Amino acid sequence: MKVLIEVDYRIMTNVAFIITKPIVGGAQTWIKDQIRLLDGNINPIIITSEPGWLSESCPDVKSYFVKGINKRLSVKTIFDVKTILKCNKIQTVVASSANAGLYARLVKIFYKCRVVYVSHGWSCIYNGGRFKKLYINIEKILSYLSDVVLCVSKKDTENALKVIGIKSSKIVTIRNSVFIKDEKKKKENNTFKFLFLGRLTYPKRVDLLIDAFEKIKDVELVIVGDGPQRSKCSSENISFLGEIKSFNDFKNYDAFILLSDSEGLPMSALEAASSGLPLILSNVGGCSELISNNGILVENNIDEIIKAILHVRDNSSLYYKNALEMKDAFNIENDKELYRSLYI
Known part of the structure; x- marks a missing residue:
């Protein structure tokens, strides 16, 4: 693995965070948290395809919009990005x-800079x-x-x-983490409330969630x-709140559940864990x-999911105690x- 070296942090580094879409999502939240974490150490800019949640959430950061980033490979887009990097004297691209x-x-071929590529789960x-084989070879x-x-x-x-x-020698592993959230409030009624937070589209398994x-x-x-599967989100004991930008209300729930066919390391689950909520996650x-002892991993079948939901509910005091003990392990600080060391 690559060894990180000591550097002089008094020198501000010009860093460009580039992402395909600026929508509410885990990778976008990761970028927002990076900019907040390294405030005073880097001069950041954002490059994405259009205005959206990410640029709105970082109003003090200069944002550039290049439509071609969201499309097939274009030589023009490569040079559009290069121009932005050059004008801002960017030293590191994330x-x-x-x-x-x-x-x-590809821009690195034409503009000298340090490039850090973040996997967020290998879509290839x-x-x-x-x-699949073609995309893996390209990667x-x-x-x-x-x-x-x-x-x-x-x-x-x-x-x-x-x-x-x-x-x-190219790889550095830093497990995703978040800023610690407020702990959940004391229960005011007897209804045990689970929270799902995420895009209502594949690979999330909202269908299994509803069925359970x-x-x-x-x-x-x-x-x-929000997403294509929102029409399924209706049942007697299921409430649908829609998309809430910068959601931070974890403290009003008893547990967090996320079912999915594939994940990197889900930011929504990290945020829930950092607030001391027990977790149920797809394996x-x-x-x-x-x-660890703060929740349950499940395979994506109804019987196992129902069993996990009931077990967390019936043993909530133990899971809550364990979740509180673990919350600091998810602190991005x-x-x-x-x-x-990675950027500067």
Whole structure:
């Protein structure tokens, strides 16, 4: 693995965070947290395809919009990004998401800078479909243009090494983390409330979530998010709040549940864990790295999911105690020096 070295943090570094879409999402939240964490150490800019949640959430950060980032490979887009980097004298580019990662690394051919590519779960593996092998080979080739491939979980690191074939000398692993949230409030009624927070689209398994809670009448599920599957979010004990930008109301719930066919290391689950909520997560990607005695990992079948929901509800005091004891392990402040060494 790559060894991080000591650097002089008094020197401000010009850093560009580039991402394909500015929508509410885990990778976008990660960028927002990075900018907040390293305030005073970096001069950041944001490059994305259009105005949206990310640029709105960072009003003091200069944002640039390049529509081509969200489309197929374009030589014009490469040089549009290069122009932005050159004008801002960018020294380090931090790229999140596949398209943004493609352009960031191709730009390196024409503009001298340090490129950090952040995996956030390898989409070339999980979402490649019939072109999976092709996308994996492309990712391997692009890794040679990366100064660092940052993996956000041990599972991502394992896939980078064993599935994609990225050299270990390129890889740095820093598990995702967040700013600690407020602890949940004392219960005011007898209804046990679960929270789901995420995009209502594949690979999230909202269908399984709905099916499970429809069979359990003495618990409540609150769904926060939006997407193609929102029409399914209706049942007697299920409430749908829609998309809430910068959601931070974890303290009013008793447990968090996220079902998915693939994940990197889900930011919504990290935020819930950092507020001291017990977790129920699908056993995919890096989710196992968030679960110890603070929750349950499940396979994506109805019987196992229902069993886990009932077990967490019936043993809530124990799970809550364990979750509180673990919450500080998810504090992004613990990794500040690692990120500074990575960018500066």
